[in-house]
Amino acid sequence: xxxxxxxxxxxxxxxxxxxxxxxxxxxxxxxxxxxxxxxxxxxxxxxxxxxxxxxxxxxxxxxxxxxxxxxxxxxxxxxxxxxxxxxxxxxxxxxxxxxxxxxxxxxxxxxxxxxxxxxxxxxxxxxxxxxxxxxxxxxxxxxxxxxxxxxxxxxxxxxxxxxxxxxxxxxxxxxxxxxxxxxxxxxxxxxxxxxxxxxxxxxxxxxxxxxxxxxxxxxxxxxxxxxxxxxxxxxxxxxxxxxxxxxxxxxxxxxxxxxxxxxxxxxxxxxxxxxxxxxxxxxxxxxxxxxxxxxxxxxxxxxxxxx
Numbered sequence: 001x002x003x004x005x006x007x008x009x010x011x012x013x014x015x016x017x018x019x020x021x022x023x024x025x026x027x028x029x030x031x032x033x034x035x036x037x038x039x040x041x042x043x044x045x046x047x048x049x050x051x052x053x054x055x056x057x058x059x060x061x062x063x064x065x066x067x068x069x070x071x072x073x074x075x076x077x078x079x080x081x082x083x084x085x086x087x088x089x090x091x092x093x094x095x096x097x098x099x100x101x102x103x104x105x106x107x108x109x110x111x112x113x114x115x116x117x118x119x120x121x122x123x124x125x126x127x128x129x130x131x132x133x134x135x136x137x138x139x140x141x142x143x144x145x146x147x148x149x150x151x152x153x154x155x156x157x158x159x160x161x162x163x164x165x166x167x168x169x170x171x172x173x174x175x176x177x178x179x180x181x182x183x184x185x186x187x188x189x190x191x192x193x194x195x196x197x198x199x200x201x202x203x204x205x206x207x208x209x210x211x212x213x214x215x216x217x218x219x220x221x222x223x224x225x226x227x228x229x230x231x232x233x234x235x236x237x238x239x240x241x242x243x244x245x246x247x248x249x250x251x252x253x254x255x256x257x258x259x260x261x262x263x264x265x266x267x268x269x270x271x272x273x274x275x276x277x278x279x280x281x282x283x284x285x286x287x288x289x290x291x292x293x294x295x296x297x298x299x300x301x302x303x304x305x306x307x
Contacts, residue, residue: 036198055112133241133250150211196272267300274298
């Protein structure tokens with residue numbers, strides 16, 4: 001998978017100069033917005049990107065203390081710590097002792113070594129991590145401008161899951177039903193979850209909107225927000241798994257890999273992902289207790305020759 005290969009390249013790049021990490025270079029190397037890539041790295045490696053760098057720096061610091069004639073202060077500064085006390089606290093979290101008392105045995109027991117991927121015939125593994133979702137269908141569709149009307153986490157200050165609860169409990173679905181004649185492509189859909197603005201270290205988009213698609217120009221009800229989704233090509237996927245969490249964790253990895261194999265690329269200039277909750281493939285399966293559910297997933301893309 002392309003994203004797996006890119007992550008190995010990121011790890012190799014980090015290891016080449018772990019003491020002087022340039023996160024913008026990581027974004028350039030992957031071609032993926034940094035906030036989004038940090039989410040991908042965390043899932044694949046079971047540790048955040050910043051956490052990986054911190055533990056590798058501390059491991060390298062222990063190696064320097066054991067094999068080089070450097071003081072604790074010199075090593076702390078080289079690792080990017082402004083004071084011995086902050087360095088010592090971080091060091092002790094990993095090695096359970098202060099920098100001055102590190103031993104070879106404690107190093108061997110607690111060192112955090114570089115990660116690497118192992119490719120088998122059926123799945124990719126990093127310390128036991130498996131991709132448990134399946135890409136059931138993928139098609140490329142040109143769309144016209146659409147208006148997404150819904151409620152935003154920016155207005156409510158809640159998690160994505162809690163925003164869906166607000167949507168149902170406060171009757172926003174009923175408000176949108178009053179605009180049904182202006183809906184676009186919502187015949188088999190109870191609602192969509194639109195995420196964008198991947199800019200921070202959480203790996204989540206700064207903006208998440210729960211709502212439905214409407215014709216441009218549809219009036220936005222009071223207390224709701226509108227976001228124009230520009231015309232263009234989208235990759236429309238159907239992904240199955242035993243749980244919604246597995247789908248959300250794996251969707252980007254599965255789609256980006258197949259998009260690349262098909263001669264397309266995701267459009268990061270206007271990137272978003274959209275969870276499209278159908279009645280027939282998702283809701284009915286959830287209500288019946290089916291072993292697997294299918295979630296439709298949309299992301300903007302374009303042909304390589306359009307770059």
